[in-house]
Amino acid sequence: MSDLFAPAIILVKPQLAENIGTAARAMHNGALTDLRLVRPFCGWPNTGAIQPAKGGHVLLNDVQVFENTASSLAEFHVVYATTARSRDMTKRVITPRKAAEEMVAHAKARQKVGILFGPERTGLTNDDISRAQVLINVPLNPNYTSLNLAQAVLILAYEWFQVAHAGQINDEKIQLRNPDQDQMASQHMLENMYTHLEQALEDSGFLRVTEKRQGMMQNIRNMFARHPMTEQEIRTFRGILTALTQFKK
Amino acid sequence: MSDLFAPAIILVKPQLAENIGTAARAMHNGALTDLRLVRPFCGWPNTGAIQPAKGGHVLLNDVQVFENTASSLAEFHVVYATTARSRDMTKRVITPRKAAEEMVAHAKARQKVGILFGPERTGLTNDDISRAQVLINVPLNPNYTSLNLAQAVLILAYEWFQVAHAGQINDEKIQLRNPDQDQMASQHMLENMYTHLEQALEDSGFLRVTEKRQGMMQNIRNMFARHPMTEQEIRTFRGILTALTQFKK
Numbered sequence: 048m049s050d051l052f053a054p055a056i057i058l059v060k061p062q063l064a065e066n067i068g069t070a071a072r073a074m075h076n077g078a079l080t081d082l083r084l085v086r087p088f089c090g091w092p093n094t095g096a097i098q099p100a101k102g103g104h105v106l107l108n109d110v111q112v113f114e115n116t117a118s119s120l121a122e123f124h125v126v127y128a129t130t131a132r133s134r135d136m137t138k139r140v141i142t143p144r145k146a147a148e149e150m151v152a153h154a155k156a157r158q159k160v161g162i163l164f165g166p167e168r169t170g171l172t173n174d175d176i177s178r179a180q181v182l183i184n185v186p187l188n189p190n191y192t193s194l195n196l197a198q199a200v201l202i203l204a205y206e207w208f209q210v211a212h213a214g215q216i217n218d219e220k221i222q223l224r225n226p227d228q229d230q231m232a233s234q235h236m237l238e239n240m241y242t243h244l245e246q247a248l249e250d251s252g253f254l255r256v257t258e259k260r261q262g263m264m265q266n267i268r269n270m271f272a273r274h275p276m277t278e279q280e281i282r283t284f285r286g287i288l289t290a291l292t293q294f295k296k
Numbered sequence: 297m298s299d300l301f302a303p304a305i306i307l308v309k310p311q312l313a314e315n316i317g318t319a320a321r322a323m324h325n326g327a328l329t330d331l332r333l334v335r336p337f338c339g340w341p342n343t344g345a346i347q348p349a350k351g352g353h354v355l356l357n358d359v360q361v362f363e364n365t366a367s368s369l370a371e372f373h374v375v376y377a378t379t380a381r382s383r384d385m386t387k388r389v390i391t392p393r394k395a396a397e398e399m400v401a402h403a404k405a406r407q408k409v410g411i412l413f414g415p416e417r418t419g420l421t422n423d424d425i426s427r428a429q430v431l432i433n434v435p436l437n438p439n440y441t442s443l444n445l446a447q448a449v450l451i452l453a454y455e456w457f458q459v460a461h462a463g464q465i466n467d468e469k470i471q472l473r474n475p476d477q478d479q480m481a482s483q484h485m486l487e488n489m490y491t492h493l494e495q496a497l498e499d500s501g502f503l504r505v506t507e508k509r510q511g512m513m514q515n516i517r518n519m520f521a522r523h524p525m526t527e528q529e530i531r532t533f534r535g536i537l538t539a540l541t542q543f544k545k
Contacts, residue, residue, distance in 0.1 A: 073447070078437040102440040137478065137526050138471055144458070145467040186465040187457060188327040191351040198322070198450055205451060208436060209393070216435040218394040222387055229386065277386050 052154035054127075054207060055081035056200055057119050059175055060166045064089040068099030068107070069197035070164075075103035077204025078212070083111045085119050088166075116163070116175045124158035125149075128171055128179035129199055131192050136173065140182045147206035149181075154211070162203060167196055221275060232276045240281050241268055247288050301403035303376075303456060304330035305449055306368050308424055309415045313338040317348030317356075318446035319413075324352035326453025327461070332360045334368050337415075365412070365424045373407035374398075377420055377428035378448055380441050385422065389431045396455035398430075403460070411452060416445055470524060479527045489530050490517055496537050 056074055061067050061084060071082055084091055091112050097104050113119035120126055127146055141149070146162075153160050163179060165171030176182070185194065185202055194202070209216065221231070245254070245264060254260045305323055310316050310333060320331055333340055340361050346353050362368035369375055376395055390398070395411075402409050412428060414420030425431070434443065434451055443451070458465065470480070494503070494513060503509045 075440045076436045076443065076447075078439075102442060133471055136471075137529070139468060139523075140471045141468045142465060182471065185454075186461070187325045187454070190327075191324045193351060194325065194450075198325075198447065201447055201450065202454060205434075205436070212435070216391065219388060219390045222382055222385075222389045222431065274388075280386070 050078065050080060052157055052159060053079050053081070053211065054150050054154075054160040054162050054203075055079075055083055055123070056203075057083045057085065057116075057161050057163050058087070058196070059085040059116055059119075059163060059171060060088055061196065062088045062167050064093035064095030065099045066167060066196045067091075067093070067110075068096035068101075068103070069195075070200045071096065071100040071106045071110075072103035073197045073201035074204050075100075075106060076201060077206075077208040079204050079207065080106055080109070082106050082109070083113060083119050083161075085113050085116050087112065116178060120161055120163075120178060122159055123161040125153055125160045125181075126163065126179040127160065127181050127183050128163040128176045129165070129183045129185075129203070130170060130176065131184070131194070132170070134173060134176055134182070136177065138176075138179070138182045140184050143183055143185055143202050143206040144210075146181070146183045146203070147210040150207060151210045164196060164199060230278045232278045232281045236278060236281050237271065237276065240271075240285055243285055243288055247292050250292065299327065299329060301406055301408060302328050302330070302460065303399050303403075303409040303411050303452075304328075304332055304372070305452075306332045306334065306365075306410050306412050307336070307445070308334040308365055308368075308412060308420060309337055310445065311337045311416050313342035313344030314348045315416060315445045316340075316342070316359075317345035317350075317352070318444075319449045320345065320349040320355045320359075321352035322446045322450035323453050324349075324355060325450060326455075326457040328453050328456065329355055329358070331355050331358070332362060332368050332410075334362050334365050336361065365427060369410055369412075369427060371408055372410040374402050374409045374430075375412065375428040376409065376430050376432050377412040377425045378414070378432045378434075378452070379419060379425065380433070380443070381419070383422060383425055383431070385426065387425075387428070387431045389433050392432055392434055392451050392455040393459075395430070395432045395452070396459040399456060400459045413445060413448060481525045481527045481530045485527060485530050486520065486525065489520075489534055492534055492537055496541050499541065 056070065056079060058067060058070060067084065067087065067089070074080070074082060089095065091110065096107055100107055150160050162183070163171055163175060165175065183203070185192070185199065241264070244267065248254050254263060305319065305328060307316060307319060316333065316336065316338070323329070323331060338344065340359065345356055349356060399409050411432070412420055412424060414424065432452070434441070434448065436443070490513070493516065497503050503512060
């Protein structure tokens with residue numbers, strides 16, 4: 048996925064430099080780079096954005112400033128507008144997840160996409176929203192849907208990253224304690240451990256009721272088989288068995 | 297989905313009351329209610345959390361405080377730990393999305409789930425992490441994976457809400473300008489509009505090249521058909537046609 052066609056974030060009349068900084072940070076989390084401001088109330092450039100941007104400060108030098116929303120959108124093929132409340136107009140309204148899927152499709156077609164965010168307190172005007180093809184509404188607790196600017200940008204940037212970089216994301220993986228040395232245990236090692244355990248239990252008298260022995264060993268195997276074990280974990284467990292057996296003697 | 301089994305958020309040794317407040321706000325966004333603190337450095341209760349919590353202040357009175365991580369987890373059936381970096385231990389590592397799916401399954405099975413978050417600067421200790429069955433890692437820009445505490449809580453609460461309340465979420469819908477009065481236009485109204493337009497274009501001489509007429513009208517119909525129109529939009533457009541035609545005369 049070329050970052051050239053990753054969506055731009057357009058903050059319309061942001062009040063505080065701090066919020067521009069935290070929005071830049073959230074963009075950087077999602078590998079977005081194109082930040083634009085329309086008539087920032089706090090003025091721009093503004094050093095007040097640098098510290099709150101943390102690692103996202105790398106975006107701040109390339110921020111573009113525009114006199115009005117229309118000029119900030121001139122080069123985009125598709126415009127999305129974020130809004131927390133419903134508006135007096137007929138539009139498609141989609142979730143951030145659906146929007147991310149569409150944006151990746153637009154990027155693949157080499158179409159530039161912009162996402163409008165309104166001022167902190169008031170949100171976008173209906174005039175700004177009328178320039179957008181689609182509205183984005185974040186599904187949240189209906190009793191409390193309020194997000195601050197950076198959090199709204201984060202949700203969009205996060206969803207963009209999940210779709211645009213899906214190929215690099217594993218829903219699930221096993222992290223190894225020491226990837227260079229650790230190996231997941233083979234079934235052979237596991238069986239030897241069961242044999243060791245069964246012998247130790249027999250010696251201790253734990254398996255003395257013959258008719259329960261098979262079921263007991265099945266329960267024990269199921270307990271260990273539930274999650275994969277490393278070779279080191281098996282060595283540790285067998286060390287414990289040996290220690291307990293010797294202690295008993 | 298009963299909120300009784302929605303996951304608890306456990307903040308281990310949070311430094312600042314402000315961060316407890318913003319974490320509570322993010323939880324409220326995702327309809328999570330059970331917030332627990334392990335040895336908060338800032339002490340608790342702490343009025344410094346109230347203003348940053350905004351609407352999430354409703355959670356603060358019910359916050360429980362514990363002396364150590366083990367006691368905070370006592371009643372949970374499954375424990376997840378959030379971590380930004382890989383650790384020297386063998387565990388399953390999953391995404392917030394996958395975690396949300398699992399947590400909803402646990403909730404349906406009436407199993408209580410806790411999610412551990414570490415101190416702001418250092419993250420969870422390996423000792424705390426060893427109590428978790430599964431690690432959660434947020435897929436983000438590999439050049440910048442740093443999230444503040446409230447943002448990390450927000451991503452988890454947001455993903456929980458998307459899965460737990462999936463039945464209430466429409467990926468896509470059409471918002472009507474005025475739901476009580478507005479109607480989407482029927483194909484019949486649309487055809488009448490095309491006829492009106494075609495007549496006006498004919499009168500104006502726009503369709504004088506006979507062999508291009510059919511293709512031209514197809515292009516025009518495709519342009520209008522791309523997105524659904526309301527009855528009011530059709531009335532407005534026909535009003536424009538009438539006005540332009542009269543102006544011409």
